[in-house]
Amino acid sequence: xxxxxxLFRRELGLAWAGGGGPSLxxxxxxxxxxxxxxxxxxxxxxxxxxxxxxxxxxxxxASLLSLERLFxxxxxxxxxxxxxxxxxxxxxxxxxxxxxHFTAVSAPLALAAPVVAIALGATPRVAPMVLxxxxxxxxxxxxxxxxxxxxxxxxxxxxxxxxxxxxxxxAPPVIFGGGAIEACRAGLAWRPALMLLLAWTLGxxxxxxxxxxxxxRNASS
Amino acid sequence: xxxxxxxxxxxxxxxxxxxxxxxxxxxLSAGEALALTGPNGSGKTTLLRMIAGFIAPSExxxxxxxxxxxxxxxxxxxxxxxxxxxxxxxxxxxxxxEEVVFQALWMGGDAPSALAAAxxxxxxxxxALPVRNLSAGxxxxxxxxxxxxxRRSLWLLxxxxxxxxxxxxxxFGELMGAHLAGGGLIAAAxxxxxxxxxxxxxxxx
Numbered sequence: 448x449x450x451x452x453x454l455f456r457r458e459l460g461l462a463w464a465g466g467g468g469p470s471l472x473x474x475x476x477x478x479x480x481x482x483x484x485x486x487x488x489x490x491x492x493x494x495x496x497x498x499x500x501x502x503x504x505x506x507x508x509a510s511l512l513s514l515e516r517l518f519x520x521x522x523x524x525x526x527x528x529x530x531x532x533x534x535x536x537x538x539x540x541x542x543x544x545x546x547x548h549f550t551a552v553s554a555p556l557a558l559a560a561p562v563v564a565i566a567l568g569a570t571p572r573v574a575p576m577v578l579x580x581x582x583x584x585x586x587x588x589x590x591x592x593x594x595x596x597x598x599x600x601x602x603x604x605x606x607x608x609x610x611x612x613x614x615x616x617x618a619p620p621v622i623f624g625g626g627a628i629e630a631c632r633a634g635l636a637w638r639p640a641l642m643l644l645l646a647w648t649l650g651x652x653x654x655x656x657x658x659x660x661x662x663x664r665n666a667s668s
Numbered sequence: 669x670x671x672x673x674x675x676x677x678x679x680x681x682x683x684x685x686x687x688x689x690x691x692x693x694x695x696l697s698a699g700e701a702l703a704l705t706g707p708n709g710s711g712k713t714t715l716l717r718m719i720a721g722f723i724a725p726s727e728x729x730x731x732x733x734x735x736x737x738x739x740x741x742x743x744x745x746x747x748x749x750x751x752x753x754x755x756x757x758x759x760x761x762x763x764x765x766e767e768v769v770f771q772a773l774w775m776g777g778d779a780p781s782a783l784a785a786a787x788x789x790x791x792x793x794x795x796a797l798p799v800r801n802l803s804a805g806x807x808x809x810x811x812x813x814x815x816x817x818x819r820r821s822l823w824l825l826x827x828x829x830x831x832x833x834x835x836x837x838x839x840f841g842e843l844m845g846a847h848l849a850g851g852g853l854i855a856a857a858x859x860x861x862x863x864x865x866x867x868x869x870x871x872x873x
Contacts, residue, residue, distance in 0.1 A: 453773045457766075464761045525755025532720065533774045534746050667722045 458547035468513040476509035502564035514592040515606035537660035545593040553585030576631040580624035587620045587648040590655040597662035671821040679728035701854040706871035712857035720751045749822045756811035760800035777818030785813040804831040825856040
């Protein structure tokens with residue numbers, strides 16, 4: 448237990464060091480979201496649910512951005528060997544790293560999401576729902592993203608491969624999250640979609656650390 | 669949970685289709701050091717990583733024993749073994765102090781002993797610097813600090829002396845001697861002779 452706290456604090460320190468993860472991801476998020484209205488005819492998509500949906504989609508892409516950093520450096524500089532020989536099993540290391548990634552990157556993104564959605568023209572009424580889906584979905588992206596990053600270890604151009612591995616896997620939470628936001632906007636029952644998103648996230652949280660650890664062991668041998 | 673004996677029985681390693689070594693057997697007991705020698709590519713690093721559990725032997729078996737009988741390999745590796753390879757796991761962007769404390773804590777030591785170990789290795793003045801500003805020898809000493817700060821019986825060392833100057837080779841020799849005297853075990857891949865009494869095991873490739 449003590450070792451997981453030590454690791455968590457180090458991971459947060461690493462994520463924040465050197466102008467890394469959080470500011471990069473949030474910056475990317477805001478920049479792409481700013482480009483969107485310029486690329487479309489003004490107001491063409493505002494009437495529909497597109498504004499909130501776009502805020503959600505760009506958030507998904509921004510979540511993928513820093514996944515490559517999650518393990519690749521530890522793999523290249525030997526830190527992964529050190530982590531493997533510590534008192535905590537690799538599965539726990541994967542869990543801690545995923546949660547730290549969520550705290551450092553996904554949580555700031557989730558906080559930015561309602562602002563981005565409203566700035567794009569979504570009705571303020573959906574803001575809480577955008578925040579909720581971004582937070583819950585962000586946790587799912589962190590766990591699945593960790594798995595993708597571990598599977599891509601040792602390959603060149605890992606970042607692109609991570610995105611290709613992860614994108615199909617996160618289609619379900621993207622659909623559930625988008626569904627919840629749209630239902631909320633249209634005044635329909637949003638609870639089922641949100642519950643499905645939560646269920647999928649919990650499933651990912653339970654399963655992914657084991658798969659991630661297995662992928663690591665394979666990469667280190 | 670303390671490793672008293674490491675037994676290797678007829679270990680073989682394959683890398684792809686190539687056989688690195690075959691039927692390597694040895695027994696290493698508390699207080700003993702083993703120097704692995706052999707040309708580049710003969711499998712010294714592979715053997716060390718095999719003992720650490722990263723690579724499964726293609727044939728043969730490894731057994732860890734404590735004073736009172738066998739220990740699970742996974743337990744021995746998680747609690748009583750240090751591996752120091754070519755890559756030290758230190759993060760260039762973090763301060764030397766942060767890194768040495770993290771590595772020592774993670775391996776079961778505490779912060780004061782990590783800082784004391786760094787002092788002992790002559791790193792007191794560089795602890796406040798980012799790791800990337802350290803020389804190769806200083807980095808190696810920073811990585812060595814965790815061996816002293818976190819007590820674990822079996823040290824697996826891959827070319828531990830390579831970047832060190834004569835003074836620090838002698839110092840590390842003393843520290844290895846103290847570790848053996850305290851019941852430790854050392855297996856080291858080396859090209860130069862170790863500064864301690866060690867049996868030699870040659871992998872001829």
